[in-house]
Structures are given as C-alpha cells and as structure tokens.
Amino acid sequence: MMLPEMTADERSALARALLDALDPLASAMRARTTGQPVEQMWNAEPVEVTLSVLATWKVVDAEVKRLTAMAARTAGSYGASYEQLGAAWGITRQGARKKWPDAVDRPATPVRAEPSGLELFGGTAELRPDPAGGGWRWSATGADGIRVEGEGAALRATKEEAAAHAGAFLREHATGRP
Structure with missing residues (x-):
C-alpha cells in the first residue's frame, strides 16, 4: 500500500492545524x-518559550506513537500482516514486526x-496425517486378516476421530467374532 506524498498546501495546512492544537497544551x-498563568506563557524569555514548545512536542510525539501502535494492533486484529503494516508505514515487514511486535497474532507453531x-482386538492400525494437510487417514488389518485402507478408511478431521474409526474396524474384525 503506497500512500501518495502530501502536497505543499496539505503540508502547510497540517502544520497550521498542529500548531493550533499544540498552543493550548504548550501553554x-x-x-x-x-507556576505562572497561562496568559503569560509567551511573555517569558524566548529560549524558555521555545524549550517549552519542544517539551510539548515530545509529549505529542509519545501520544502519536501510542495511537500509531493502537492503529497497528487494530489493523492486525482485522487480519493485516506485518508485510501490509510495513507497506502502510513505508518500512519492511521485519521493521514493522520490530516496531509493533504484538500487532499481529501469529498462530502457534504447528x-x-x-x-x-x-493395536487392538488382535489387529493393527496405522494413523497418519493426510499429505494434503486436511486431517488424518487410517488403515488397518483385523485379526481375521481383512485389511482396509484408501477410500474404505475415509479422511477424518482429527487423529482421535481416525483412531476411533480404526478401533471400531478392529473390533469388528477381531478373532472369534461372527
């Protein structure tokens, strides 16, 4: 997301608005x-006045950083990636991650x-993750020698579900059962 640069008029209007907003806070x-009244703010020595303005800009800068971090966390909560945050801020993905480390929820490492x-009822089963990454497959050989795999052992959402189906198959094909 490349934002266009501000025009000279926009920059001038922004500077005026910021100075207008800064004046009451600085005073x-x-x-x-x-300990002097607000009305006498500008009656002090020029160096004191300008240092007061500088100190006020520091307070404003800290608030802008806080609001910026809040905006980054909000964007991250809506699904923005560090790459997108970096592009919006004009920095790299790594720079965005360093600047706002908690802005994007990263899933736990799988x-x-x-x-x-x-091994149940005299038979064996194998449980394995589906190569496509969509769940678990199972194959089994019952105690009676009957084997099932592939389509007969349908894809299951979890390892536990696949184990339950494999276990049911092994029970059905235990020795001594009709």
Missing part, C-alpha cells in the same frame, strides 16, 4: 511547570504430526 504545560500405530 498549560508551561503554566504547570513555572506441532509436526507423526504417524502412529494402534
């Missing part, structure tokens, strides 16, 4: 610091799913 902060075996 109030100076009055609290010096645990690598490993195949596992199951």
Whole structure:
C-alpha cells in the first residue's frame, strides 16, 4: 500500500492545524511547570518559550506513537500482516514486526504430526496425517486378516476421530467374532 506524498498546501495546512492544537497544551504545560498563568506563557524569555514548545512536542510525539501502535494492533486484529503494516508505514515487514511486535497474532507453531500405530482386538492400525494437510487417514488389518485402507478408511478431521474409526474396524474384525 503506497500512500501518495502530501502536497505543499496539505503540508502547510497540517502544520497550521498542529500548531493550533499544540498552543493550548504548550501553554498549560508551561503554566504547570513555572507556576505562572497561562496568559503569560509567551511573555517569558524566548529560549524558555521555545524549550517549552519542544517539551510539548515530545509529549505529542509519545501520544502519536501510542495511537500509531493502537492503529497497528487494530489493523492486525482485522487480519493485516506485518508485510501490509510495513507497506502502510513505508518500512519492511521485519521493521514493522520490530516496531509493533504484538500487532499481529501469529498462530502457534504447528506441532509436526507423526504417524502412529494402534493395536487392538488382535489387529493393527496405522494413523497418519493426510499429505494434503486436511486431517488424518487410517488403515488397518483385523485379526481375521481383512485389511482396509484408501477410500474404505475415509479422511477424518482429527487423529482421535481416525483412531476411533480404526478401533471400531478392529473390533469388528477381531478373532472369534461372527
């Protein structure tokens, strides 16, 4: 997301608006610091006045950073990636991650799913993650020698569900059952 640069007129209007907004805050902060009335803010030595304005800009800068971080977290909560945040701010994805480390919810690192075996009722079953990543498959050989795999052992959403179906198959094909 590349934002266009501000025009000279827009920059001038923004500067006027910011200075207009800063003036009452700078006067109030100076009055609290010096104990003098707000109306006398501009009657002090020029260096004192300009340092008061500088200190006020520091307060404004901290507030802008807080509001910026809030906007980044809000965008992240709606699904924006660090790449998108960086593009909006004119920095890299890594720069955005460093600037706003908690802005984007990162899913927990997935645990690598490993195949596992199951022995029940004299038979065996194998549970394995689906290569397409959409669940679990199972195959089994009952104690009676009957084997099921592929389409006969349909895709299941979880490993536990696949194990339950494999277990039911093994029970049906246990030795000594009709």
